[in-house]
Amino acid sequence: MMTYRFDRLFPRAVWPLACLLVAGPGCALLWIYTPDADNFRSVGGYLARSVAARFTSAPSALVAGTDRIELSALLLRLLQTGCAIGFAALAWLRASGPAWPAVLRSPAAPAALALQLCLAVIGDMGLIYVFTAQLGTLPLREAMRSLAAAIFLASAVALLTIVAQRMPDARVVMACTLAAAEAVIMCIVTALVLVALRERRARVALAAAHAELQATQALLGEAVRASERLRLARDLHDMAGHHLTALKLHLDLAKRQAGAAAPPSLATASSLAATLLADVRLLVSSERGGCDIDMRLALETLCAGIPAPHIALCIGERLGIDSAALAHALFCAVREAISNAIRHAHAAGMTVALRRDAKGDLLLDIADDGRGSGGAAEGNGLRGMRERLAQLGGSLHAANGSRHGFALAIRLPAAGAAP
Template identity: 40%
Template sequence: MPTGAEERATAVTGFVAVAAVGAATALGPWDGAPGTRTWWWVAYALFAAAFVADDVADRRAPGPRPRWLPRGALLAVQVATALLAWSLAPGASWTAVLFVVTVVPAALLLPLAGTVALVVLQSAAVVAGTARAGGGTDQVVVVGLLYGAFQVFAALVVLAGRREAEQRAALAGAHAELRAASALLASSARDAERLRIARDLHDVVGHGLTALALELEVASHRASGPAAEHVARARSIAKDLLGDVRSAVGGLRGEVRGLEAALREAVGGAPGLEVVLAVREEGPVDPDRALVVVRCVQELVTNALRHAAARRLTVDLTATAAGLHLLVRDDGRGTRHLRPGNGLTGMVERVEDTGGTIRFSTAPGRGFTAELEVPA
């Protein structure tokens, strides 16, 4: 999707174009059939209302687009009212500007074939209307080519912006994935080093202090006089040191974390998307399962950016001795019929390979939710 500045510039340009059509009609002579001017203004007002409602719904914050303002229905209203206004006054060639305005939301919403079909339909309407208004062959050809070229130009500009936005989202997703993988790798290396130090302390120093305490225990039974006091003190010190070593080993093992840092790297830097992350780690997480969770979160962030037009994403993760529970929700447009692509299919395969389960839920205007369980 375009950036906020690009959306604002596009909307302002559309408002100016629609207002110019209304001003030209109000100030100039009526070129339509007698008695149709009122109906033209009705069609124009409906077009303008649909255009404004579409823009307002897109900028509604916070929260998803209202369900009662679907983008497809508003686009249909704009197409129908533009065709009606043109048919009522084909002699007023500036009315055809509404066709150019309509192409912009169509190029954002429809697939390429649908946009091409709309341009052909509206161009045919321009040609037919100009001929019906009494224009000669030269005028019909010039007006048809002129407004057809305007529509094609508008569609190409929007499609180029859309492709650039998709590429930016893909680049952001790849960058987030690289950062998360680096963070997870660094965290895994730190955790491995902590575990190695903990094992060395336990195996070398701990065992040595245990043997020393046992020897001092034996010596305390054999020593007498002033020597017995020093042996008892040495045995007490050895026991205290052994307790300190065990506490240090437990502390090092308890610091083995890193999933939250990796997730923050995965969700950080998502353009135009507010991410709320909550992680509860109640114990060490297996690196392989942690990687599965990070990859799934990355895919859901990418999905929210590319397809859902979401503005807010919440990630809630709980890691316990039983396993990992992840709940991810966005406030995007949602869909009535979910057709998993390669990304969601890959998520399912990763989770099922660990023996876990994953569920998706979505509805128009209700965003997208993914919930997964990964056993320990």
């Protein structure tokens, strides 16, 4: 349970934590020490001085201007601390999924990204690097567009600030060099996160494919064993059972024909034949009843091999599935649901429950805590799943969850599922 909660909280906490590590020390130093001239050369410092100049008198020979300095320092502290807090809050909201307003729901929401970019530029405390690191989590095309906008805005604001403050030529050249270096670093940060996430997705996909292979192998082995046991039971019934029945009939006939002269061994042989025939019938019935396919082993193998999302598996007792087609349909439904949760929903957790109801019908309920379908049309995976279930007389109901996520409800009739 603790691992499951950690898996859900970590993606939302990583960017606020990065913001705290980058902006936290700078904010603390601003409140501990008085801001110096270098602090006021930033965008936030320029805004703080401009606002303070409107509400305080200009320094003169009689007035030292300490009020303006103190107000500028206070405004700078509040501005940069507020930008850091706002940036962290937006980072948390953007990673929280569909529980938040639609403007912040998608990681690629332009409004949220634009607001974060403005806070990063105004805050001027390294938040721009946290912002570009976040861009690495977006699709490549969207990440490149947002990265270009970030480089353009950061460079433009830096140059405008230089012009507004009328810096010396040597300082202007140095500032332009630093702006170019920052642009290069922003590209490197975004590229590193993109590569790291692609490598992680590849590892998850490889682990999922390996788990599917192992589960399919287990399911195939169960189906082969069940089929072989059924064949042996059928052959035992058709061959040994029929011969024993004929033997008992002939022994009974011989006993009746001999009458009172029948030896005791004839009665004993007839009794032994009857006992042996009953034992064979009992063995055949036992073997037929034990030909069920072990869906528990296949599903546990599949779910245990998936590194993310965390899957809670619940399987009822005495499912009695002896049909390979039925077992295959259920397995494919679970596999497709897990694949969708990994590729599209980006879910942190999901539940899989397989049981029988009072009528004997098989019920398979699958739910995740991801983004849901978002009103998108049904894909080929769900359509193929629905067609496969319809061939077995089953039904599929797919819908978004009441609060978030996506849910599947599958029902398969009892007919053909168990003998």
